[in-house]
Amino acid sequence: MTHFVRRRITGLTLVVVLSLLLTAATRLMEDNLLRPRTWLGWVLVVIVLFLASYRLRKQLAMLPLGASAAWLQCHIYVGLLSAPVFLLHTGARWPGGGIEVVTAVLFLTVFCTGILGLFLTRMIPPRLTDRGEEVIRERIPVFIRILREEAEASVAGAKNAAPSEVLSDVYLNHLHSFFQRPKNFVSHVFHSTKPRTALLNALDDTRRFLNTQHEQTMEQLAACVRRKDDLDYQYAMQSLLKYWLFLHVPLTWGLVVFTCSHVVTAMAFTSR
Amino acid sequence: MNQSSMDRPRRWDMPFSQEAGHDSVLTDADIDSLLANDAFSRIDPAGFKRSVPLREILRNDVRIVDFEQGDVIVRQGDWGSSAFFVLSGAVRVELDRGDDASSDLIQGRQKKPRKTFFRSLAQLWQNNHHAEFRNPDAKQSVSGNLRSVGGVTRVYISDVSAVIEQHKTARMDAGHWFGELAALGRTPRVATVFADETSTLLEIRWQGLRDILRFDRDQGLKKYIEDVFRERAMASLLRTERLFADISDQEMADLMPHCRLETFGEYDTAKPFRELSGENAGSVKNEPLIAEQGDYPNAVFLIRSGVARLSQKHHAGRHTVGYLNPGRVFGLREVLQGFRSGRSTGYEARLSAIGYLNAVVIPASIVEDLLRSGAISDPEDSCRPAVHATHDAVDENLLNFLVDGKYVQGTETMVIDMDRCTRCDDCVRACATTHDNNPRFIRHGPVSGRHMVANACMHCLDPVCMIECPTGAIHRETLGGLVLINDQTCIGCAQCASNCPFDAIRMVETRNASGAILVDSKNAPILEATKCDLCHDQPGGPACQRACPHDALERIDLQSLSELEGVIAR
Numbered sequence: 001m002t003h004f005v006r007r008r009i010t011g012l013t014l015v016v017v018l019s020l021l022l023t024a025a026t027r028l029m030e031d032n033l034l035r036p037r038t039w040l041g042w043v044l045v046v047i048v049l050f051l052a053s054y055r056l057r058k059q060l061a062m063l064p065l066g067a068s069a070a071w072l073q074c075h076i077y078v079g080l081l082s083a084p085v086f087l088l089h090t091g092a093r094w095p096g097g098g099i100e101v102v103t104a105v106l107f108l109t110v111f112c113t114g115i116l117g118l119f120l121t122r123m124i125p126p127r128l129t130d131r132g133e134e135v136i137r138e139r140i141p142v143f144i145r146i147l148r149e150e151a152e153a154s155v156a157g158a159k160n161a162a163p164s165e166v167l168s169d170v171y172l173n174h175l176h177s178f179f180q181r182p183k184n185f186v187s188h189v190f191h192s193t194k195p196r197t198a199l200l201n202a203l204d205d206t207r208r209f210l211n212t213q214h215e216q217t218m219e220q221l222a223a224c225v226r227r228k229d230d231l232d233y234q235y236a237m238q239s240l241l242k243y244w245l246f247l248h249v250p251l252t253w254g255l256v257v258f259t260c261s262h263v264v265t266a267m268a269f270t271s272r
Numbered sequence: 273m274n275q276s277s278m279d280r281p282r283r284w285d286m287p288f289s290q291e292a293g294h295d296s297v298l299t300d301a302d303i304d305s306l307l308a309n310d311a312f313s314r315i316d317p318a319g320f321k322r323s324v325p326l327r328e329i330l331r332n333d334v335r336i337v338d339f340e341q342g343d344v345i346v347r348q349g350d351w352g353s354s355a356f357f358v359l360s361g362a363v364r365v366e367l368d369r370g371d372d373a374s375s376d377l378i379q380g381r382q383k384k385p386r387k388t389f390f391r392s393l394a395q396l397w398q399n400n401h402h403a404e405f406r407n408p409d410a411k412q413s414v415s416g417n418l419r420s421v422g423g424v425t426r427v428y429i430s431d432v433s434a435v436i437e438q439h440k441t442a443r444m445d446a447g448h449w450f451g452e453l454a455a456l457g458r459t460p461r462v463a464t465v466f467a468d469e470t471s472t473l474l475e476i477r478w479q480g481l482r483d484i485l486r487f488d489r490d491q492g493l494k495k496y497i498e499d500v501f502r503e504r505a506m507a508s509l510l511r512t513e514r515l516f517a518d519i520s521d522q523e524m525a526d527l528m529p530h531c532r533l534e535t536f537g538e539y540d541t542a543k544p545f546r547e548l549s550g551e552n553a554g555s556v557k558n559e560p561l562i563a564e565q566g567d568y569p570n571a572v573f574l575i576r577s578g579v580a581r582l583s584q585k586h587h588a589g590r591h592t593v594g595y596l597n598p599g600r601v602f603g604l605r606e607v608l609q610g611f612r613s614g615r616s617t618g619y620e621a622r623l624s625a626i627g628y629l630n631a632v633v634i635p636a637s638i639v640e641d642l643l644r645s646g647a648i649s650d651p652e653d654s655c656r657p658a659v660h661a662t663h664d665a666v667d668e669n670l671l672n673f674l675v676d677g678k679y680v681q682g683t684e685t686m687v688i689d690m691d692r693c694t695r696c697d698d699c700v701r702a703c704a705t706t707h708d709n710n711p712r713f714i715r716h717g718p719v720s721g722r723h724m725v726a727n728a729c730m731h732c733l734d735p736v737c738m739i740e741c742p743t744g745a746i747h748r749e750t751l752g753g754l755v756l757i758n759d760q761t762c763i764g765c766a767q768c769a770s771n772c773p774f775d776a777i778r779m780v781e782t783r784n785a786s787g788a789i790l791v792d793s794k795n796a797p798i799l800e801a802t803k804c805d806l807c808h809d810q811p812g813g814p815a816c817q818r819a820c821p822h823d824a825l826e827r828i829d830l831q832s833l834s835e836l837e838g839v840i841a842r
Contacts, residue, residue, distance in 0.1 A: 002841060002842055003841075003842040004823075004842050058698060058819070058821075059396075060393070060396075061698070061701065061702035061705050061706065061815050061818070061819045062392045062393070062395050062396075062702070062705050062706045062810060062815060063389065063392055063393060063811075063812070064389070064392075064811045064812030064818075065812075066818075067817075067818050067820075068698065068818060068819050068820060068821045069820060069821055069822065069823045071821070072821040072822070121694045121822065124694070125690060125691050125692055125693055125694055125695075125822075125824075126691040126722070128690070128695070129690040129691055129719075129722050134690065134716070134719050134724065136695075136715065136716060137695060238695050241694045241695060241696070242696070
């Protein structure tokens with residue numbers, strides 16, 4: 001068993017055990033006519049603040065505050081633990097007040113985007129490694145421009161040697177927009193190669209109108225299409241890895257604000 | 273295909289006397305005078321190959337250099353590729369090996385104290401908004417100790433008498449060699465040497481020295497160098513091997529005369545290293561052979577510097593099964609097995625130098641004699657594999673990638689597991705935060721399988737970047753061995769960046785506080801070399817590694833594969 005598997009099992013076991021203990025404690029408190037929900041609410045506040053503090057740890061990279069990887073592990077498992085605590089706190093019922101509804105919606109959205117992020121960060125990196133060359137996302141537009149110039153040069157070169165309207169038409173009709181910017185985001189996200197295959201088939205269909213020399217040019221164009229498609233794949237997947245945080249992080253801050261509001265209102269209206 | 277012809281480059285196209293700012297040409301009269309000098313007068317020119325005559329070695333591999341009083345000739349910790357002979361005048365060797373700041377000041381270095389918690393935190397608001405900010409005043413104050421002589425920048429000591437008073441030094445008069453061990457072994461200079469008075473020195477390239485040692489029938493110089501090595505370094509080197517660790521001083525004294533210091537392969541500053549990293553990468557057959565697989569094990573090799581590849585025959589080719597770094601031994605296992613069983617077994621693998629290797633060769637018969645006499649005992653675990661690459665975690669592709677790319681030189685190699693890396697660039701941001709908003713590496717580099725070796729300084733065991741730095745700005749930390757650049761004495765010559773085989777050093781345009789690019793009187797930008805310093809002044813160690821949320825980025829010492837195995841097997 002590898003270190004990571006052991007760590008995963010340990011973390012999940014801890015979450016399950018703590019959830020059971022909290023459930024048992026809640027039952028016990030209810031049986032003794034105590035008010036576990038207030039107590040659970042405070043636990044949830046601590047959990048939310050702790051989870052939000054991971055962002056601060058990232059900002060304070062220069063300080064010896066422990067490895068970010070260790071923080072992330074705590075972030076994941078404490079985040080998972082927050083779900084049973086939330087259910088126990090709300091009594092598995094939808095809240096009534098306006099602030100409470102917004103807080104609950106924010107909590108559930110942040111939780112779900114967290115789970116989505118966990119899934120994406122574990123699933124996408126191996127796919128990125130498997131397909132295409134390793135590229136830095138911010139440099140992808142530059143590589144696309146280089147590919148576009150290469151493709152245009154091969155079409156123009158063939159034109160000089162022996163004019164071929166077919167190649168020019170193919171480029172204008174099928175490839176011009178393809179080489180302008182990253183394309184087929186959704187298809188790449190769902191791992192579909194349909195657009196790539198369609199484009200390559202379109203190029204293949206025009207082969208019968210080409211002489212040997214132009215066929216070679218077509219081969220070059222097809223190679224450019226494959227490389228561009230790989231770049232698009234890298235762009236889509238790397239974007240996805242970044243974009244989910246644009247949901248998760250701002251919503252977290254929203255959750256912190258509404259949690260504080262909820263605490264204030266709850267404290268203000270709690271009967272002693 | 274377009275072709276253009278040119279003369280094939282040859283060894284002596286660029287005489288040493290005309291390299292890097294030196295433009296004096298040695299005349300026949302100069303060479304006659306050198307041949308009459310004690311250093312070369314006993315050498316018989318007839319022993320030299322016709323293609324490599326002594327006279328041509330002196331003409332092309334030697335230069336005469338004048339030093340003013342106080343000029344620093346070599347600095348402790350610098351990597352040597354040439355040796356010196358004092359022709360006239362005198363030099364002083366600084367004998368203090370301490371870690372004191374004044375010594376570092378002499379050498380043009382600067383120690384950064386480790387930041388406190390609050391000073392680290394203050395980086396949040398104190399970091400400069402402009403990239404590569406430098407304080408021109410701080411640079412000017414240090415460049416007061418630099419002088420330019422014929423296009424070569426030298427560090428000099430302004431008050432020699434004060435240094436002599438404060439530090440333990442020894443004077444070397446005309447007729448002495450120094451720097452030869454560092455040059456032949458490509459090891460760091462062990463002491464700083466500066467001119468005690470106006471002096472004239474002969475500086476000889478490593479290759480010339482090697483050829484003289486090889487072809488001198490009298491073997492006078494070779495004997496001198498070996499004697500110096502035996503006197504200064506061999507015993508401590510031999511004692512690093514467990515087998516010889518506990519033998520008595522007398523037995524060590526008896527053993528040492530039989531040991532030879534040998535150099536395999538070539539190096540011309542950093543060129544072969546770069547070439548090997550390029551077109552010859554992976555070509556075991558191009559590497560200088562040290563010991564052949566299956567041959568009778570007549571010697572044990574104790575590696576002093578460089579890296580060796582272990583490979584085994586596999587059908588028509590060879591596959592890499594491991595590598596050996598300085599301090600590692602080859603052939604001992606076979607010798608011990610032969611001694612035990614009474615039957616000789618051949619070397620298990622071929623040992624070849626990756627570019628260049630310096631080793632102490634101990635004849636097998638001597639080891640057997642010591643075993644027989646009981647001076648050393650056959651250890652129980654002597655069967656620990658010399659071939660150390662039958663690892664489950666590190667597959668052969670990865671091993672080949674590391675050896676062929678010379679990444680095995682790295683003591684802090686940045687290895688990124690691309691199957692875990694989410695390309696979030698937290699590592700780069702953390703690096704920038706701890707370096708005044710300037711990242712010191714690029715999250716990019718060669719990839720093998722799922723592992724990337726990023727373009728970050730690996731703090732090599734054999735840092736070829738340090739060769740030829742004119743001011744000693746790039747240096748190895750006395751304690752810890754990190755390779756660092758002193759901002760204040762870097763003159764932006766780019767020698768280190770062009771020597772680094774891993775593109776880990778970047779030349780940057782420096783700016784002042786208002787963000788304007790600093791330029792010299794000719795309006796040319798003031799450049800500076802920058803690279804990873806492993807956050808040596810930050811509490812907590814390398815920020816990149818600590819900032820990686822997914823355990824993808826690791827700094828690994830590749831001197832043995834165990835650390836890498838541990839990372840892969842997680």
